[in-house]
Amino acid sequence: MASFRLQGFQSVLRGKSHLLRSPQRRWAQVHDVRFLASHHDPKYVMDKYRSKLDQKAKEEGHESVESLKEAYSDKIQDLRRKASTVATPEPNTVVPETPKAFHPPPPPQDQSATEHAARKVSGKTSPIKPLSTFLDVEKFRDLPPKEVEALWRLRHANSPTSICAVIPLETYQRIVSAAKHNPQFVLPLPRQIPTEEAQAKGTDETQSAAEMHFLQWAFHPPAEDFVAPPTASGETVNNHTSTVIFTNLGAFKMHGTYAQPHTTVTHYLDLADEKGLVLMLGQVVPDRGVSTSEATWLVSCVQRFYDFGGQASGRKGELVRMFTKGDVENFKVEELLEESERIN
Known part of the structure; x- marks a missing residue:
């Protein structure tokens, strides 16, 4: 008697088998997730690094941190401009809304003569x-x-x-x-x-x-x-x-x-x-x-x-x-x- 390797057949034969029914489709939801750029309170940053800023001011001959900031004001503004983006704008600036670019639809792909004839004859019926x-x-x-x-x-x-x-x-x-x-x-x-x-x-x-x-x-x-x-x-x-x-x-x-x-x-x-x-x-x-x-x-x-x-x-x-x-x-x-x- 010949031996037969028939795996998974009985489950297909049964009328209630899941193979003879359309499988359940579970569609995943897609959410628009974007990175959140947060800006700390400047006072919090100043208080946290107050001691280091005082030391830096004394090393460079400034009487206070405020005079140190005035001396470096141009450099600070320049760094802020370079680092600013639409998602992380420079503080105290208004970022104009960027208009969405218009993308024309892609040109239709060239069809072979056979494909063109098939679409012309059969249309969407079959x-x-x-x-x-x-x-x-x-x-x-x-x-x-x-x-x-x-x-x-x-x-x-x-x-x-x-x-x-x-x-x-x-x-x-x-x-x-x-x-x-x-x-x-x-x-x-x-x-x-x-x-x-x-x-x-x-x-x-x-x-x-x-x-x-x-x-x-x-x-x-x-x-x-x-x-x-x-x-x-x-x-x-x-x-x-x-x-x-x-x-x-x-x-x-x-x-x-x-x-x-x-x-x-x-x-x-x-x-x-x-x-x-x-x-x-x-x-x-x-x-x-x-x-x-x-x-x-x-x-x-x-x-x-x-x-x-x-x-x-x-x-x-x-x-x-x-x-x-x-x-x-x-x-x-x-x-x-x-x-x-x-x-x-």
């Missing part, structure tokens, strides 16, 4: 970058579905951090229907780790293990102002853009919603009405502990577990539902691992 900013959608509309799929894969073939796929509309609609009712889930990532004996002896013997990853669905308005072609029903399926983000479960347990995802997947429905295809594009963030091939495994598992009525018509779909309900008694991690490796 945070997703429109498909038309990196693909000539109009040309794709004139191509048959097989060529669309081939060109889409070829478009991202040379990117070492990209994951792409073309999903039939019918399959995508089943997946999205399940995702709206089950927006969160966990998936295991198989790994081979050295055994304790191998670490002690320095050998290459390994054992099977699994690293858990947390996924979250999100739905946004269409990424661009799309004008649907006329159809018999007058409706369009391009009414949203969906994303899936993957985060290491350990990082999510520690940081909650502030945890940095390692992979983000976006589904574009721009060609769904005409071609019956949904274009999927995933981006893997380098140096987040997951390679592109490992992220591809996790993305492929989404269809295996969310395609209710398709690949997930059996036990896989039941595991997703049990996770959503927080059914700790019936949700078995070992069964999750077995189902993730079983390809229908």
Whole structure:
């Protein structure tokens, strides 16, 4: 039996776990704190140093401290002027209020042609970058579905951090229907780790293990102002853009919603009405502990577990539902691992 390192999983599964709730944010109050410049009473200073001042006056041939002050009056005034500031003004002087300097707003940063097109097309309706900013959608509309799929894969073939796929509309609609009712889930990532004996002896013997990853669905308005072609029903399926983000479960347990995802997947429905295809594009963030091939495994598992009525018509779909309900008694991690490796 393979051994599995699954830390912090049970607390995530329970419906009352703090990880499935938005963390409480405590905002610190910022106060304007300034240094206070205080001036002592001159009489107090004179009384404190009276004996030393008398001695100084006698050494320089003055009859009293007052005559000593008169002799040094010019020097004292000069030192006061040099030491005076807005915060510590010279005594018995009025410091005029300094007008606040006017700082013009910084010039707008230059935007690339792609960013400009994205803002022009999508406006503020969706945070997703429109498909038309990196693909000539109009040309794709004139191509048959097989060529669309081939060109889409070829478009991202040379990117070492990209994951792409073309999903039939019918399959995508089943997946999205399940995702709206089950927006969160966990998936295991198989790994081979050295055994304790191998670490002690320095050998290459390994054992099977699994690293858990947390996924979250999100739905946004269409990424661009799309004008649907006329159809018999007058409706369009391009009414949203969906994303899936993957985060290491350990990082999510520690940081909650502030945890940095390692992979983000976006589904574009721009060609769904005409071609019956949904274009999927995933981006893997380098140096987040997951390679592109490992992220591809996790993305492929989404269809295996969310395609209710398709690949997930059996036990896989039941595991997703049990996770959503927080059914700790019936949700078995070992069964999750077995189902993730079983390809229908």
